[in-house]
Amino acid sequence: MSTNVPTTAALQSARIAVLGYGSQGRAHALNLRDSGLDVTVGVRRNGPSWEKAAADGLKVAEPADAVKNADLVAVLTPDMVQAALYTDAIAPNLKPNAALLFAHGFNVHFGQIAPRADIDVILVAPKGPGALVRREYEKGHGVPCIYAIHQDASGKARDKVLAYAAGIGGARALLIETTFAEETETDLFGEQAVLCGGATELVLAGFETLTEAGYQPEIAYYEVLHELKLIVDLLHEGGLAKMHQFVSETAQYGDLTRGPRVVDGATKARMKQILDEIRDGRFAQEWVAEYKAGNGNYRALKQKDLNHPIEQVGAGLRARMPWLNPAQPTLTAVPAP
Ligand code: NDP
Ligand code: MG
Numbered sequence: 001m002s003t004n005v006p007t008t009a010a011l012q013s014a015r016i017a018v019l020g021y022g023s024q025g026r027a028h029a030l031n032l033r034d035s036g037l038d039v040t041v042g043v044r045r046n047g048p049s050w051e052k053a054a055a056d057g058l059k060v061a062e063p064a065d066a067v068k069n070a071d072l073v074a075v076l077t078p079d080m081v082q083a084a085l086y087t088d089a090i091a092p093n094l095k096p097n098a099a100l101l102f103a104h105g106f107n108v109h110f111g112q113i114a115p116r117a118d119i120d121v122i123l124v125a126p127k128g129p130g131a132l133v134r135r136e137y138e139k140g141h142g143v144p145c146i147y148a149i150h151q152d153a154s155g156k157a158r159d160k161v162l163a164y165a166a167g168i169g170g171a172r173a174l175l176i177e178t179t180f181a182e183e184t185e186t187d188l189f190g191e192q193a194v195l196c197g198g199a200t201e202l203v204l205a206g207f208e209t210l211t212e213a214g215y216q217p218e219i220a221y222y223e224v225l226h227e228l229k230l231i232v233d234l235l236h237e238g239g240l241a242k243m244h245q246f247v248s249e250t251a252q253y254g255d256l257t258r259g260p261r262v263v264d265g266a267t268k269a270r271m272k273q274i275l276d277e278i279r280d281g282r283f284a285q286e287w288v289a290e291y292k293a294g295n296g297n298y299r300a301l302k303q304k305d306l307n308h309p310i311e312q313v314g315a316g317l318r319a320r321m322p323w324l325n326p327a328q329p330t331l332t333a334v335p336a337p
């Protein structure tokens with residue numbers, strides 16, 4: 001047989017433990033199971049995930065018990081709880097030559113977890129949220145994944161990581177090899193400077209500019225937040241060219257002449273500083289310390305975001321557009337460490 005598309009063959013007789021049943025955990029566990037692999041979800045007996053995974057028809061065990069039998073353990077709890085989980089449940093129970101898999105390299109790259117020398121340490125990071133990883137799989141597609149090998153104790157780490165990526169549907173889309181360092185640093189930069197941090201601040205500054213000038217908040221909301229999706233969809237599907245093709249000439253001329261005044265060389269210089277803080281470990285150190293101190297600053301900043309007037313205006317408008325996304329929760333709690 002000659003095919004370059006990776007298959008699940010290398011994990012066909014493996015027992016897989018998926019620790020965590022949240023955004024990524026649920027999607028990975030269900031996709032792996034539907035790909036014919038043997039999956040046990042490892043979550044706390046008293047947490048809400050236990051019932052959820054059981055209701056989805058999966059085998060469920062406490063994390064330590066799930067790890068004991070596993071040939072591959074996927075660590076899909078929040079990043080900040082992974083180090084303790086490794087020390088308490090994984091390291092004492094993981095079989096030699098088993099594989100430890102991450103969806104983000106944070107803990108290994110920044111030294112929060114120092115994996116045992118006798119195990120494989122691999123990474124498969126889908127380039128999309130868990131709900132999409134599941135939805136695309138159910139449609140017969142996949143979400144592009146990047147993958148990496150940090151440690152190859154068994155000599156089979158590459159087969160395992162590719163088989164896992166195939167099992168969650170990534171091989172149906174696109175797989176790109178990376179390193180833990182590259183995945184971790186680019187992922188953090190993307191979410192900080194552009195996707196989450198940059199995009200939301202751009203929206204808020206635009207909303208404030210319009211409402212402070214006396215325009216109706218509802219109209220400002222549509223202009224700077226609601227319609228962002230239309231532009232992002234065009235970029236996602238066809239890059240700058242497709243966006244140019246679908247917006248008016250007036251919009252294009254305004255974009256080309258005014259855009260560079262909003263995001264200019266000074267913005268890029270600050271992006272570079274943010275990247276430097278990621279690369280030299282300052283961001284990781286700050287975030288781990290914040291988490292260990294009880295998340296007080298994180299909570300306060302998040303509350304400030306949620307108290308912004310755009311949130312009230314948006315909630316009112318979205319209630320009148322129930323077709324947008326009724327099932328998705330809009331607020332998430334900040335977990336205690
Ligand atoms: P979630 O926040 O959705 O994980 C929640 C799950 O973790 C729940 O099942 C919860 O169980 C469990 N959990 C929480 N705290 C503990 C604990 N102390 N001990 C044991 N289990 C616990 O995580 P994500 O899916 O967002 O992230 C998982 C990994 O994937 C991270 O490394 C992240 O960086 C990465 N990633 C995430 C993406 C995303 O879109 N969210 C995208 C790509 C990578 P319970 O019900 O018991 O509380
Ligand atoms: Mg991330």
Ligand code: MG
Pocket residue numbers: 196197200201305
């Ligand atoms: Mg913000």
